[in-house]
Amino acid sequence: MARITGSNGERTAAAIRRAALRLIHRHGFAAMNLRELAAGVGIQPGSLYNHITTKQGLLFDLMQEHMTTLLAETDAALAAAGPALIDRLRGFIAHHVLYHLERKQEVYIANFELRALDPPNAACILAMRRAYEDRLIALLEEGVAEGTLAMSDVRVTAYAMLAMLTGVCTWYRPGGRLGRAEIVALHVDLALDGIRRR
Amino acid sequence: MARITGSNGERTAAAIRRAALRLIHRHGFAAMNLRELAAGVGIQPGSLYNHITTKQGLLFDLMQEHMTTLLAETDAALAAAGPALIDRLRGFIAHHVLYHLERKQEVYIANFELRALDPPNAACILAMRRAYEDRLIALLEEGVAEGTLAMSDVRVTAYAMLAMLTGVCTWYRPGGRLGRAEIVALHVDLALDGIRRR
């Protein structure tokens, strides 16, 4: 046998990305093997190489695609928010949580498989991550400058907030006790006002 | 050659654990190989098996030891704190952050290598993690009951707080811009009051 009736390059490539996200998310990049990936797609191991350069290249593509989307959607969310600082900040937080609820796998991989990337690839993804962090840092600095926000260190606060907001993708399961909107609102409130009663 | 002059079982076992923590933290469990581990200790690969059962068993031991220590130290910190709820809560948060600053490697591994454990081992570690989460959940429920704290959902708030507080071990480097005490205080304030100016 050789080329299969009805086979289609784009469709197969998409299936590979989808299966790879699932497997990397479940087992980690190093523990995922290309034979299992190929089986998940329904093709032979060697056939993967019609669609990917290397295993490493596949990971990099997945991460880069995710970071590009995240940055673009974040900027769109910020532009759509009201002009007041507090509204843009709420917009950022809400978008971050929602995005992380909806794309657990991509987010988890982008956050925890950085060490699996070759140094040049890692540097590229890291730069995009920094650009994302800078969006939040800029908002926090603006809030401190105008007096709406108060914190002892902007950068570390930003890291702490991002860690908290990203945490959802480690435990969220669709169809759980809380709906997405509730989870989003909870995180917005928690970040802005903490847990102490006012 | 065979047994080395001055060799010592306990010392070697400790060196293995130390090297394993470093390597698993750096590369991940699946990507760490026993030849590199042995080289880090200064023995031959096969000699590892005088001290470990299997690679999997080594990971489980590291995690179990860490979780046991974390639970014990947490209870000690809670007992040492003042009787008021807010003081015990501050104590929990401060201890958590400090512990995570001081034992980045163990914490990182215990949090992100759960999927590398065999199901029975994973269940054991997961139970200990739940016990830890329950410490915080109990504090939050007490605070809500007495009216000091306010949140829309205790369990999800606990998850969010733990994610935030655990985040330090992904970026902290000893000797950085901020000292440990400052980082601890920042997280206590952030968790309790958020970033909005009162």
Added chain:
DNA sequence: GCTCTAAACTAACATACGTTTGTTTTCTCA
């Protein structure tokens, strides 16, 4: 309808890995 390319197949290669085996030397303690 013919040709070129796309996309799959089968088969294998080279290496890396966890682990086992058998042996040797050092340490401990009765």
Added chain:
DNA sequence: TGAGAAAACAAACGTATGTTAGTTTAGAGC
């Protein structure tokens, strides 16, 4: 001081893995 246990070595085994090579068939454009 001598026997057993501890702790290392050297060497290998079996398998899994990423990747490549060569081949074959289906689809697309002239």
